Amino acid sequence: MRHLVLVGLGQAHRGVLAGLHELGDAFRVTVVAPHDGRFGGATAALLAGTLPAERLRWSLPSGVPVIRSRAVGCQPIHRRLWLADGRVLEYDRLSLNLGTRRMPDWVARPGARQPRTWSGHSVRQLVELRVVLDAEKQAAVVIVGGSLTALEVAGGLAARIGRDGLDVRLLWPDGATGPRTRTALRRLAWLGVDVIDAQAETLATGCLCCRDGRRFAADHVIWAGAAEPGSSALGMSLPAASAGLRVDRRLVSPRASSVHVLGATASLDGYAVLAGWDGERQARVVLSGLRAETGTHALKRYAPPLREMPIDLGPAAGLVSSTPWLGWWDQRRYRRIQTQGLDGSNPSVAPT
Known part of the structure; x- marks a missing residue:
């Protein structure tokens, strides 16, 4: 059974976890994430005071272990990932969704x-x-x-x-x-x-x-x-572009076929970083790549969205x-x- 390591729990990786049933028993999954399980998606309602903070929690699928730590580096040749607490994880497939730089x-x-x-x-x-x-x-x-x-x-x-x-x-x-x-x-x-x-x-x-x-x-x-990639992306020993870690249309690093990069960490063909709100489409591309290893499906390729996402301005916007x-x-x-x-x-x- 292959080992899939997901670093970060952004929208793209939540989409991957939601589609684990498509992979059958081909992969065992480990999640590396430092936060307490609260996620965005309702920012306006949260700040307006109409949504309790506890409603932002998202439960992982049963049986998926979570390591509360941060990734500080990886060695794509030997397929090893170093964590901030000193542990080293070996993987067959790695997916990086390290999030956005919090602030300058x-x-x-x-x-x-x-x-x-x-x-x-x-x-x-x-x-x-x-x-x-x-x-x-x-x-x-x-x-x-x-x-x-x-x-x-x-x-x-x-x-x-x-x-x-x-x-x-x-x-x-x-x-x-x-x-x-x-x-x-x-x-x-x-x-x-x-x-x-x-x-x-x-x-x-x-x-x-x-x-x-x-x-x-x-x-x-x-x-x-x-959106800009966080500083932890620089320690991953992967090809980088001006905006982030370089990926192709399969969302795979060009010099490490076992590594996917998603969200604001990824720079598609060296241009702007990927949109975090388009994480569901990115997750489908990653799942297709994982299924292709078993020989059951063809690969999908990612194309940037042509339209802007609908913007949620919260309850006050209904007055307009x-x-x-x-x-x-x-x-x-x-x-x-x-x-x-x-x-x-x-x-x-x-x-x-």
């Missing part, structure tokens, strides 16, 4: 009297943030955007604007927009979120500084930028109507907020 160094290490920082890519930190906001009320929150997660975080916090007096700003870099993203930004503006075209650069006393010199007062800064009149008003208000952010006349900007 300048956000992860705030100084004294600087805003408290959180990662929008960490479910554990979002649960802690929800508890803090329930206690504080009337806090100023700045979200550093550029990803689907940033929109979901903003949608969840938008439900607290009228209820808790929260002041929410979303810094969205120019160019990171598609049709559904633009619609989501307009809806967030209608709900009271200040959507501002800016790129964050550093933290200062009580505020967040942008590259163009503007400063925004903040009690909390949530980093939810574009699709009628033409409200659509016109929505666009008008969004343009006004964009203008305020661009010319620096926003009254919420912290003094220099």
